Amino acid sequence: MDDATSLPRPAAEGRGRGGAAPLPILDIQRVTKRFAFGAEQITALSDASLRIAKGEFICLIGPSGCGKSTLLRMVAGFETASTGSLLMWGKPIAGPGPDRGMVFQDYGLFPWLTVVQNVGFGPAARGRPKAEVTATAKRFVDLVGLTRFADAYPHQLSGGMKQRVAIARVLANDAEVVLMDEPFGALDAMTRERLQEELLEVWARAKLTVLFVTHAIEEAIFLSDRIVVMSPGPGRIIADERVALPRPRDPTSLEFNALRRRFAAMLGGHH
Amino acid sequence: MTPQGLSTRQVVLALAAPVLGVLAWHLATQGQAYSLIPSPYDVAVQWWDLAFGGIWDDLYSGTLLAHTFASLSRVYGGFALAALVALPMGMLIGRVAVVRDLLDPTLQILRPIPVTAWLPLAMIVFGIGPRSAFFLVFLGAFYPILLNTIFGVKNVEGRLFEAAAMLGVSPQAVFWKVVLPASLPSIFTGLRLGLGFAWVVIVVGEMTGVQTGLGAIIMEARQLSRTEIVISGMVTIGVLGFLSDQLVQWLGRRLLRWSPQHG
Ligand SMILES: Nc1ncnc2c1ncn2[C@@H]1O[C@H](COP(=O)(O)OP(=O)(O)O)[C@@H](O)[C@H]1O
Ligand SMILES: [Mg+2]
Numbered sequence: 318m319d320d321a322t323s324l325p326r327p328a329a330e331g332r333g334r335g336g337a338a339p340l341p342i343l344d345i346q347r348v349t350k351r352f353a354f355g356a357e358q359i360t361a362l363s364d365a366s367l368r369i370a371k372g373e374f375i376c377l378i379g380p381s382g383c384g385k386s387t388l389l390r391m392v393a394g395f396e397t398a399s400t401g402s403l404l405m406w407g408k409p410i411a412g413p414g415p416d417r418g419m420v421f422q423d424y425g426l427f428p429w430l431t432v433v434q435n436v437g438f439g440p441a442a443r444g445r446p447k448a449e450v451t452a453t454a455k456r457f458v459d460l461v462g463l464t465r466f467a468d469a470y471p472h473q474l475s476g477g478m479k480q481r482v483a484i485a486r487v488l489a490n491d492a493e494v495v496l497m498d499e500p501f502g503a504l505d506a507m508t509r510e511r512l513q514e515e516l517l518e519v520w521a522r523a524k525l526t527v528l529f530v531t532h533a534i535e536e537a538i539f540l541s542d543r544i545v546v547m548s549p550g551p552g553r554i555i556a557d558e559r560v561a562l563p564r565p566r567d568p569t570s571l572e573f574n575a576l577r578r579r580f581a582a583m584l585g586g587h588h
Numbered sequence: 589m590t591p592q593g594l595s596t597r598q599v600v601l602a603l604a605a606p607v608l609g610v611l612a613w614h615l616a617t618q619g620q621a622y623s624l625i626p627s628p629y630d631v632a633v634q635w636w637d638l639a640f641g642g643i644w645d646d647l648y649s650g651t652l653l654a655h656t657f658a659s660l661s662r663v664y665g666g667f668a669l670a671a672l673v674a675l676p677m678g679m680l681i682g683r684v685a686v687v688r689d690l691l692d693p694t695l696q697i698l699r700p701i702p703v704t705a706w707l708p709l710a711m712i713v714f715g716i717g718p719r720s721a722f723f724l725v726f727l728g729a730f731y732p733i734l735l736n737t738i739f740g741v742k743n744v745e746g747r748l749f750e751a752a753a754m755l756g757v758s759p760q761a762v763f764w765k766v767v768l769p770a771s772l773p774s775i776f777t778g779l780r781l782g783l784g785f786a787w788v789v790i791v792v793g794e795m796t797g798v799q800t801g802l803g804a805i806i807m808e809a810r811q812l813s814r815t816e817i818v819i820s821g822m823v824t825i826g827v828l829g830f831l832s833d834q835l836v837q838w839l840g841r842r843l844l845r846w847s848p849q850h851g
Contacts, residue, residue, distance in 0.1 A: 395750055415756035425751040429769040429846045439755035442765060470846040490755050 340407055342494060342526050343369040343392060348401035350387050360551035361387040364401070367545060367554065371493075374520055374527045376537035377545050380584065384552025385530040389496050392528060393419045405494070415439055418487030420497040424479040426471040432482050433458050433467040439490030457489040458482075460519070477508035481515075488519065495520075497529045501536070513539060517564070534580045538573060539566050546583050556583055626816045634816035635823065648805065648817060656824060658800035659790050662718065663832075666725025667786045671779060674730050678737025678778075683767065695734070703728045703789050711796060721793030721801065728789035729782035736778025740771030773847045780836050787829035 345367040352359045362384035369375055377385045390396045391403055394413040403410045405417070418439075419425075426435050437454030445453070458467050461481040471479055480500055487495055501509040517540065520527055531537050537544045538560060546556040562572055610628050617627040626634075637643035641650030680687040681695075703724055710720040744767055752766045794803025802821045809817035844850035 393750075393754055395753075413750065413753035415754065417754065419750070419754045421747060421751070423747060425747040427748060427751070427766075427769070429772065431846075438752075442752070442755055442757040442761065472846070472848045486755070 339370065341368040342371040342406060343367070343528070344404040344407070345369075345388070345392070346402045346404070348388070348391065348398045348403060350384070350391060350396065351399045362391075363551040363553045365552075365554050366401075367557070369526060369528065371526050372524050374517075374540055374542045375529065375545060376541040376543075377528065377530045377547060378532060378534065378537045378580070378584070379547030379552075380549055381532060382552070383547040383549035385532075385547060386498055387552065389419075389498050389528060389530055392494070393417055393496050395419075415443060415490050416492060417494045417496060418490055418492030420480070420483045420487055420495065420500045422499045422502055424471070424476075424483045426479055426482055426486075428471050431468045431470055432463055432474070435471070435482050436485045436489045438486060443490075453489050457485040460488070461485040461515070475508075477504050477512060480504065480512060484512075484516065484519075488523065488525075492525075494526045494528065497527065499530050499532070502531070502533075509536075514565075516540070534577055534584070535568055538562070538576050538580070539568060544580065546580065548584075624815070626819065631816045631819045631823070634814075635820040638817065638820050648809075648814075651805070652820075652824065655800055655802050655805050655821075656828065658718075658804075659794065659802045659825075660828070662722050662725055662793070662801065663783075663786045663790050666722050666790075667729045667783050670726045670729035670782060670786075671733055674733035674778075674782075675737055675775065678734045678775075679741050679763075679767075681734075682738040682741035682771075683763070699731055703785075704792050707792065707796065716797030718794075718798050718801070720796070721790065721798055721803070724789045724793035725786045728785040732781035732785055733775075733778040736774045736781065737771070740774025740778075741767050743774070744770040773844055773850055776840050776844060776850065780833065780840070783832060783836055784829065787825065787832065791825065 345365060348362060348365045349360065350362040352361055365384070365388060367375075377388065379385055387396065391398055392410065394410050394417065410417075427438060430438060433451075433454045436457050437450045440450045440453050441447075455467070458464060461484060463478060463481055463485070466474060466478060471482070474482070483500070484495075501512055504512065513536065516527075519525065527540075529537075529540060541560050543557060543559050545554055546558070547553065548555045560576065562570075562576070566573060613625075614628050617623045617625055633643060635652075637645075637649050639650070639652040643649070677691070681691055682688070706724060706727055707720065710723045714720045714723055748766050748770060749762065752762055757765050790801070791803035791806060794801035795807040798804045802825050806818050806821040809815070809821070840850045
């Protein structure tokens with residue numbers, strides 16, 4: 318398990334400019350996204366701005382249809398902004414890339430590959446030597462606790478196991494930013510809680526930057542450094558708050574519940 | 589080659605229908621002074637003579653292997669040629685808009701024409717003989733392979749392209765890394781159906797002016813009123829087609845272990 322500490326990481330430090338504020342890993346500047354919907358236009362996201370520092374764990378929360386997925390998919394490079402710009406380390410995001418790994422709610426695993434092959438897919442696709450691919454894949458399969466299922470195919474796994482594979486796949490590919498779109502939404506409560514804790518462990522150890530979409534307030538409070546609250550019609554950011562509770566957080570504590578009430582009030586009757 | 593996990597109960601049930609069928613056939617033909625249909629026993633004797641000789645010692649004795657080989661080579665030859673053309677064509681039609689717009693309408697118009705309707709034209713173009721039969725087999729196997737290949741490469745889950753892209757697969761590599769493996773189950777279904785059609789069509793193809801082949805002896809024996817030979821030929825085709833399909837399914841189970849439908 319200590320292996321994660323030796324993750325090869327691209328040089329991220331020292332990229333700040335002189336004495337000024339350090340360069341954010343992600344800089345989302347006044348981004349608006351419109352979709353053509355028949356003859357009409359839907360504004361999925363309106364004038365959203367967000368600066369994210371390396372290593373932050375950020376949750377996007379809001380009722381469905383407020384543009385959370387749209388924002389995440391633009392950061393991933395699957396969609397382009399209608400106006401505004403998205404920068405990673407100061408450079409415009411031009412398309413999908415291995416520096417930003419996405420964990421989909423429906424997993425998106427390759428059904429023809431075994432667990433270990435799925436996890437090694439990224440490094441293999443990027444032409445890493447075979448021995449290295451195997452070693453890396455094994456390491457991350459172990460990390461997410463699927464050693465016994467290394468040679469199983471996705472259709473033989475439970476939802477929680479598939480989601481572990483999806484996470485390992487992104488970590489093994491050395492993604493600096495991990496984008497997660499309601500990754501635990503389809504899982505039962507116990508599996509969800511365990512994966513939340515495991516995710517925090519990996520995040521801390523591997524110094525990941527995580528952008529995590531959820532519509533569960535408790536999940537957001539449990540996980541985040543910062544919670545970005547969004548509201549629909551059109552989708553926009555209505556609040557961006559730091560969560561100061563020390564980790565590990567106790568969902569039964571008074572402070573946790575106070576926060577829960579605060580965010581519930583912010584989200585209006587939705588929760 | 590036997591499917592895994594076949595229980596005794598399944599074997600018994602699977603054999604029940606043919607056994608009952610043969611029994612009914614036996615009862616219907618037994619003791620008849622004159623029957624248009626020979627009894628199962630007569631057919632069995634004829635099949636033995638056809639296969640190994642030593643009973644009637646006529647023109648047909650011991651020729652089964654040669655006829656079977658002739659048919660097999662046409663079935664697998666025509667099938668292989670169909671696969672060779674239909675696989676790349678299907679992939680192109682499924683993935684490249686220009687090719688789809690160019691070929692799809694024509695293929696859709698040609699498709700409803702039954703393979704057998706091509707026979708007269710095939711005989712004009714390829715002459716009376718094995719080449720027409722070969723062409724019909726090719727045609728019969730072609731469409732199932734083509735259509736399933738198109739379906740397979742067209743219906744790759746969009747999410748998998750996103751997953752590949754975010755993991756660093758280059759656009760040029762997407763076909764080999766995603767499209768091809770994802771569509772293998774469909775392609776495989778097409779190959780299996782195509783081979784099945786090849787066996788259906790071979791008899792029709794061999795029924796006109798071909799000297800060898802199972803279809804040829806069936807047709808010839810009919811003209812000579814040797815109905816035992818007709819039925820022997822039919823049984824042989826049934827068994828060969830079945831074994832051929834079992835082989836393909838076995839291959840599928842090995843190669844597509846990951847697919848819930850095949851594994
Ligand atoms: N590809 C698309 N085409 C048209 N409309 C879309 C598309 N994707 C999202 N939308 C619309 O944009 C709005 C925001 O969607 P989404 O980002 O998925 O919200 P959320 O993830 O917060 O539930 C919704 O009204 C949705 O219908
Ligand atoms: Mg969504």
